[in-house]
Amino acid sequence: MTEDTYKEPAPYWKGNANPFESMMLRFDKAAELCKLEQGLYNYLKQPVKQVIISIPVLMDNGKLEVFEGYRVIHDNILGPSKGGIRYAPDVDLDEMKALASWMSWKCAIANIPFGGAKGGVKCDPSKLSQSELEKITRRYTSALLEIFGPDTDIPAPDMNTNEQMMAWIMDTYSMHSRKTVTGVVTGKPLIIGGSKGRPEATGRGVMIATMCALEKKGVDPRDITCAVQGFGNVGSVSAKLLSEKGIKIVAISDVTGGYYNKDGIDIPKAIEYVKKNGSLKDSKFGSKITNEELLECDAYILVPAAKEDQITEKNANNIKARLIVEGANGPTAANADSIIERKGIMVIPDILANSGGVIVSYFEWVQDRLGYFWDEDDVNNRLNRMMREAFETVYKTAMNYNTTMRLGAYIYAIDKVSKVLKLRGIYG
Ligand code: NAD
Numbered sequence: 001m002t003e004d005t006y007k008e009p010a011p012y013w014k015g016n017a018n019p020f021e022s023m024m025l026r027f028d029k030a031a032e033l034c035k036l037e038q039g040l041y042n043y044l045k046q047p048v049k050q051v052i053i054s055i056p057v058l059m060d061n062g063k064l065e066v067f068e069g070y071r072v073i074h075d076n077i078l079g080p081s082k083g084g085i086r087y088a089p090d091v092d093l094d095e096m097k098a099l100a101s102w103m104s105w106k107c108a109i110a111n112i113p114f115g116g117a118k119g120g121v122k123c124d125p126s127k128l129s130q131s132e133l134e135k136i137t138r139r140y141t142s143a144l145l146e147i148f149g150p151d152t153d154i155p156a157p158d159m160n161t162n163e164q165m166m167a168w169i170m171d172t173y174s175m176h177s178r179k180t181v182t183g184v185v186t187g188k189p190l191i192i193g194g195s196k197g198r199p200e201a202t203g204r205g206v207m208i209a210t211m212c213a214l215e216k217k218g219v220d221p222r223d224i225t226c227a228v229q230g231f232g233n234v235g236s237v238s239a240k241l242l243s244e245k246g247i248k249i250v251a252i253s254d255v256t257g258g259y260y261n262k263d264g265i266d267i268p269k270a271i272e273y274v275k276k277n278g279s280l281k282d283s284k285f286g287s288k289i290t291n292e293e294l295l296e297c298d299a300y301i302l303v304p305a306a307k308e309d310q311i312t313e314k315n316a317n318n319i320k321a322r323l324i325v326e327g328a329n330g331p332t333a334a335n336a337d338s339i340i341e342r343k344g345i346m347v348i349p350d351i352l353a354n355s356g357g358v359i360v361s362y363f364e365w366v367q368d369r370l371g372y373f374w375d376e377d378d379v380n381n382r383l384n385r386m387m388r389e390a391f392e393t394v395y396k397t398a399m400n401y402n403t404t405m406r407l408g409a410y411i412y413a414i415d416k417v418s419k420v421l422k423l424r425g426i427y428g
Pocket of ligand 1: 167202229230231232233234235253254255256291305306307308327328329330353356357358
């Protein structure tokens, strides 16, 4: 290691106090393993732009309220930045910074020409009417008109934002542009420039990544079981597609609790149940278990597809799964990494496992710009090819560095973004 090479700092990043720290712990380890130059380390650890805005809204009751909104652009080295917008009471700048860098690494691994970004509004959507949500979304968009654009920064849905909100963003941006600009945002409804296959894309990507891992392990999907935490978009689609591959789904859960059935759960029936009742609550798909029990249950594969920091140093030792496929962003706290590694559990990290969503978002952007739309088979076949290539790339990097899939993913992404940055050079 030369003087100019990055060295891991004194243990300032402790545990998983916040997602930015969790991200930085892995980034630091990967930077050291791939001997990242100190200057590049300094460049890549910080976002290039962090914007905080005030969003004044006249509420339905006639009162004026002001919400805080964020947009963080981690980088735009590979191309325009890309990342979702989340509405939640606990949104803050650190969370945005972590999620924006994850997007950079995710896009680099998926081999799509985007940098990383993330945005959000600190609000409680469950307490807001449709019209208040529309006002927040439109005012948020208009405050960020100089940032957003199909060639500069392209938002998408994330927690508590949906395709209706993406339609409002597209419309607000288009009104100011005096023309319809569909490519400014992805995750739109199909009839206004959305892509076929987008709603299932992340779960489909989870299934493809799982199949790649099983192929490497030489395990037949028909011989194994799987537990899925979270039964929303990612969890339910992952469970459905994995069960179609012959894997027995023995446990599922949502925020109301979980169910275990050693004979396997009928996933299409569970999806129907949630559609009708809004959650898994009071269903009879097996014996009742808690979300904590689900993580530790007897299943070959564990797919955490709910929220961050579910697997921590407290429960990592009790995990029985041999393969963890991270459908959610950040479901494993950094302080659990070494325990899982010691137990010999293979982890397909979030920045690889759930990249199906951003890959099909990229397809949506391409189709919008072409004005030509693909059929669903076309989307799924392209997704399959790109996910498999991304898996192979990460697997090879992990092998070359004799490290985990997670660090392999970070190393590949950091190395790629650094190479492009060097080729482009530093302007100024
Ligand atoms: P969703 O809102 O559709 O579903 C979330 C599910 O998790 C729900 O079933 C909810 O009940 C459950 N849940 C919430 N809190 C829980 C808890 N404490 N314990 C157990 N279950 C809980 O969200 P989603 O789109 O499926 O996203 C899930 C995760 O995947 C998030 O981390 C998200 O950032 C990530 N992700 C989503 C996409 C996408 O395209 N939707 C893409 C990449 C990553």
